[in-house]
Every structure is written in C-alpha cells, then in structure tokens.
C-alpha cells in the first residue's frame with residue numbers, strides 16, 4: 001500500500017520501572033494514518049512492541065511474563081520442518097521465550113531458545129542488572145518462531161542507567177534527558193492492503209533447506225511508518241536500535257550534519273565519535289546525540305539510509321535501499337543546549353574507563369558457512385558447518401579470554417551475537433575465500449569445519465569503526481573478511497550465578513525425519529547459552545548454536 005511519509009508523529013513507548021507482570025498478548029495498532037487497523041502482538045498491553053523498561057545498574061528487577069496469545073499472527077508462515085520444536089501446535093498455541101539482549105543473566109532466566117512457554121503459562125525472569133549503564137533490548141527468542149514473533153511485535157527497549165548516565169537526578173555527564181531523549185527502534189515491515197502486517201520472506205528452498213530474510217518495503221520507527229518528530233533547537237539523545245529481522249542501515253542526516261556516537265551495545269564509549277554516517281545491523285544499538293540547533297521553525301532534516309546491498313541481493317531478494325526513514329521538523333523553541341562532554345569515561349566525574357583489550361588465552365576459528373559452499377544463492381547458513389543440535393559446541397573456560405575469529409565465507413554479512421558476554425572488536429582482515437575453500441573442501445552439513453584462515457589473509461587488519469569501539473554484544477562480520485573479537489568469559493564468582501547451569505525445558509516433539517547432518521534430540525533440559533547470527537531468519541534456520549561456559 002501507498003502511504004504519505006512524515007505525517008504521523010513518532011510514538012514514544014511508555015516507560016515502566018520495577019518488578020511486575022507483563023502480558024505477552026494480542027492487540028491492535030494503526031501503523032500509519034493511511035493504513036487500516038492491524039492485529040498485532042505486544043508486551044504489557046502496548047498497541048505494538050513493548051514498553052521501555054528502565055532499570056538501574058546494581059538493582060535487580062523481577063519480570064513475570066504471561067503468555068496470553070491466541071492463534072499465531074502468522075500461522076501460515078510457521079515452518080514445521082525447521083527444527084524439532086516447531087509443530088502445528090504453534091499455529092494455534094504459539095510458544096514464546098523472552099530474552100534480554102545484552103543482559104548478564106543466569107541461563108534459566110536468559111530467554112533460552114528452548115526455554116519456551118505456551119498460552120496459559122507464565123515465566124519468571126530475574127534480571128540482576130549487575131552491569132554498567134547500556135541500551136539493551138528484550139525480544140522473543142522461541143526456537144524456530146523468533147523471526148515471526150518479533151515481526152508480530154514482541155520486542156522492546158530496556159535501558160539500564162547508572163549515576164553517570166542521564167535520566168537520574170545525578171546526570172553527571174550532562175547528556176540530553178527527559179523530553180530530549182528517546183528510543184528509535186527501526187524495523188522494516190510489509191503490509192497488506194487492509195493495513196495488517198505481512199510476513200514477507202524471500203526463501204530459496206533446496207533439499208528441504210532454505211535461506212531467506214524478511215525484508216519490508218516500509219520503515220517503522222517505534223511502530224509508526226515513516227514518522228516525523230517536532231524538535232526544539234538543541235541536542236537530542238536517541239537510543240537507536242536496529243530491530244529489523246534482516247535489513248542493515250547506513251544512517252546519516254540529509255543535511256550531512258555530524259552527530260556524536262556516545263555509546264553502543266554495552267554502554268558508553270570512552271569518548272564520543274563525532275561522525276556524519278554509521279552502519280547498524282540487526283540487533284545492534286547506538287546511543288547518539290544529534291544537534292538540531294541550526295533548525296529554525298518549519299525547517300526539516302531527514303534521517304537517511306544509504307546502505308547498498310550487492311547486486312545479487314538487490315535483484316533476488318528485492319533489497320532496494322529505502323532512503324528517507326523519518327523527518328525532524330524544527331519548532332524554533334529553545335531546547336537542550338550543551339554538547340556531550342569530550343570524554344565519557346575515565347575522568348573524575350565520568351563512568352569508569354573501559355577495560356583494555358585483553359590478551360587471549362586461546363583463539364577459536366568460527367566459520368560462517370553456507371550450504372552449498374560458495375554458491376549463489378546460498379541455502380542453509382551454518383556456524384562451523386553445524387546446525388543447532390550438532391556437536392561439538394564451543395566450551396570456553398570461565399575466567400579466560402578468547403579471540404573468536406569469525407571467518408565469513410558466505411556472500412553476505414552476518415551480525416554475530418553471544419548471550420551473556422560482551423566483546424571488543426580487535427580488527428577485521430580480508431582473506432581469499434576461493435583459495436581457502438579450494439584447500440579445505442567443506443564436508444556435508446553436520447560435520448565440524450573450522451580451518452585456519454592464516455594462509456589466505458590479504459592486506460592489513462582494519463581497526464573497528466569509530467561507532468564500534470567499546471564493548472559490544474552484536475558484531476558485524478562482513479563477507480570475505482575475518483572479524484576478530486576478544487571475549488573475556490567471567491567466572492561464576494564474578495557473576496554470582498552458575499553460567500553453565502542445566503535447567504528444565506519442554507522436550508521437543510519429534511517432527512518427521514531428521515535432515516542430513518541434523519540429529520534429533522528429546523532432551524528435556526538445556527544448559528548454558530546460545531550464540532547466533534542476528535539476521536533472525538538465519539537464527540531460526542541453522543545459524544544458531546549453543547555454548548557451555550565451563551568452570
């Protein structure tokens with residue numbers, strides 16, 4: 001459907017604090033003035049998405065989620081061949097699991113993909129918040145359903161604040177707050193003519209395996225299609241979240257004004273990066289301060305996306321660039337005047353300095369593979385050529401640091417996310433995927449495959465982009481590159497809980513024959529954490545794995 005952009009006001013999700021019970025339920029929402037009312041899902045009775053949960057570092061909160069869903073909003077898109085858990089029952093009684101993305105959370109409260117609950121059931125989550133101020137988010141993580149459940153509306157912001165960060169009486173750093181601070185949750189969506197959501201995915205299917213991605217043709221921000229925001233002359237702090245399943249953005253302002261990136265996934269940077277453009281992949285967050293001081297009454301500036309997909313993608317999956325995402329219109333009134341401080345961490349009045357990049361106890365090669373190898377289009381995307389149930393899985397030791405080298409031999413970029421830990425990007429380096437594959441033929445899916453890329457490296461290692469410095473939980477791993485990330489794995493003592501705990505989960509009902517290289521399981525327990533590609537369609541298919549953090 002055609003809609004007129006920049007007429008609807010940017011909605012700001014309600015803020016909630018403290019322990020409480022939240023529904024996971026169905027509702028309705030009008031995504032745009034020109035669209036009809038759509039059935040939706042949400043948390044806490046919101047029209048779409050969930051309220052912004054605000055918590056303070058060091059103060060635990062308890063959230064009970066109660067699944068009150070009816071039939072699946074995208075019942076026709078439920079794929080029962082995808083894993084051992086997804087069955088026809090999910091069309092009528094959908095499973096959910098609530099994950100706090102970026103949270104340092106015990107395994108049984110982490111929203112593990114296998115730890116799902118159905119309508120009529122509730123699940124209790126305790127978040128310790130024993131970590132620094134950061135822009136986190138919470139979203140559904142049910143095995144095989146995540147891509148559908150998130151588009152239906154199961155996602156929201158979770159802002160963790162401390163004394164240095166604004167939003168408290170202290171506001172030591174003097175960052176824009178109150179009406180001058182808000183989230184921008186960016187997600188591309190597709191709609192039917194009646195205004196209802198359409199789960200549109202382009203899938204290539206071969207031998208029962210598929211690869212695809214949900215791509216929208218309209219952009220929603222906080223649930224409104226191409227909205228506008230009236231802004232005073234001054235600074236605004238935006239917590240930008242890429243809540244899209246698959247789409248990556250290259251963001252800038254239409255007048256090319258620079259902005260400050262003050263933080264990303266896991267909190268504040270050491271100092272702001274003052275730049276005019278940055279990229280954000282699904283699952284990533286950036287904390288920015290934008291300057292509208294020059295915007296007179298009635299003047300406007302647009303938030304622009306200039307991300308270009310390669311020609312293969314542009315044609316085959318219709319990943320055309322969507323240019324103007326939203327519009328800021330000046331009111332001419334005086335706003336928040338001061339620019340961010342030149343350092344955010346390490347000073348007397350500032351947040352503690354970030355730890356330096358640690359030296360590694362071990363290096364681990366992670367191949368981001370696809371099947372068949374190096375073909376176009378790709379089918380199943382895998383991690384080390386394995387699917388979720390396949391062994392071996394990584395077993396890092398508590399109290400050690402590992403460098404994970406993500407070797408991407410697929411033709412697309414994958415944003416890699418580990419639960420529990422935060423990493424530092426060390427560098428990225430190009431390599432020759434053709435030579436690498438020629439010397440190391442890929443075995444059938446299900447056989448571990450992680451050859452060292454050293455002999456095939458090309459050129460010099462590149463440092464992370466300015467907006468990626470600091471600690472991150474979701475890391476873009478571009479095609480044809482080795483991306484090196486240092487993870488310091490905490491001990492149970494540091495965490496205050498056992499990160500390798502085993503806990504009960506619903507046993508998967510077997511559905512049909514196991515696919516090649518894909519073992520069935522009937523386990524009624526899970527252990528530890530998951531790690532995965534945050535292109536949610538990839539995560540649902542085969543690009544998710546487990547890891548155990550061994551004592």
Ligand code: C2O
Pocket residue numbers: 099101139141283417419530532534
């Ligand atoms: Cu945002 Cu495992 O996910």
Ligand code: CU
Pocket residue numbers: 381413414415533534535538539543
């Ligand atoms: Cu991926």
